[in-house]
Amino acid sequence: MSLVRLKDLLIEAENGKYAVGAFSIANMEMVMGVIKAAEELNSPVILQIAEVRLKYSPLYLIGPLMLAAAEKSKVPVAVHLDHGITVKCIDEALNLGFTSVMIDASRYSLKKNINITKQIIEKAKNYNASVEAEIGRVGSSEDGSEKISTMCTDVKEAKEFYEQTGVNALAIGIGNTHGVYKGTPDLNFEVLRKVNENVDVPLVLHGGSGISDDDFKKCVKFGMRKINIATATFMSVAKNVKLYCDKYNNVDYFKLNKAQVEGAYLNAKKHIGIFESKNKI
Template structure:
């Protein structure tokens, strides 16, 4: 099945009232495990990598692998560049065949964020790729290196931003945070509901690890159509590998390889079922 665009997946999710999981990967085994889960459940999906992860998984190596795996998948898969911080890496991702990119201007003023987003959208059009942006500020940081405070998305700002840019997907901050929550997250569903009623664009929830299944479903009912999952998958892979070494003193590489795939598969499968995208491919 050919690569698909993020916006197409999210528009279908809007019609079906479910969310598409956007799963971060860091190596071949995670790519294989994620797509295995999607194929088994006949679910559309997005696989992604964030710019802060490129020191561990160089884009010129993992990018073509992600694109190739998606192209060979039996389900529709979009390839997303998450939390782009530099135009250089965003452009590299587009050149490699990523079907969507996110430019993270959430630390900028609203005006600068809009201008940066429009600049990326102009470039993405050359590749027929989609663009995600963020309004407000999701807490923490993608790699856990910063403890950024949460700045909830303003409804009027969201309306102005979308009116000015026409971006393909909009990430909102409603009390969600990257990484591991230190306490149960308290999501502001009223803000989410108001934003959803005010802008006609698929909404994105970052910081999915640690949010309860009930809150996920509530978010989906209020317009969230893309949910990012990263930390939970990394943790599932690590836990699966640790169990392997605890059970055996002698572990060969290929058994390790299988357990990494399984760790990613188990977490992706669980979230697909929560998001309601099974049998929607």
């Protein structure tokens, strides 16, 4: 099992009509919790970290940890750089051994997005790594520092983008947004359905935290094969740590460690069940 390419996980997901959870992590405990849930449920999983989060968890430290966890895992695990913005960071991830990278050039014109993505794909080929890209705009930046207006993906542009690049996974905008939703998410399933019908590539949902179970299931039904979960993971870990600290006057570091693992585990277990990847090995 162990360390695998994103491309291979998503081909299996397409064949089985389920989605693979892509869980953003920030420390060892989160990695341990996600792997624990995946092994218990016999599910493939993706460990990922976004470039904007590396100021808290430097890639040269967290990357080898993620890779070691994947290699020792009893289930298939892809290790992914989420929202790669700079070539330097993408190069570092590939050199470390990440099995996939995302190039996010969605802020540029379609032509420039295509050209940049093609350059990253050529790099990734040297490492036998997969590439994810984005077309359309997902609301807010990954870390919430930049306000971005949501823009649903144009079907014709998505088709042209895939035909020009042959990218392994394509993140699209259907009204989804990063971070905590203000109100109830209003996803455009008609856009998702049309893109899925016209573009022969596994689709990716960003901004998964806060979407209802029913809407997640609709996303899977209409072709989402990778679903990103970041904020929900961080919130679950923080909640579990607070519960522990509120319960005990004297905090034991190693019990605190266990509380973090448990927070990540509970969140991953919940979403793996929703995404229907349980027992898909």
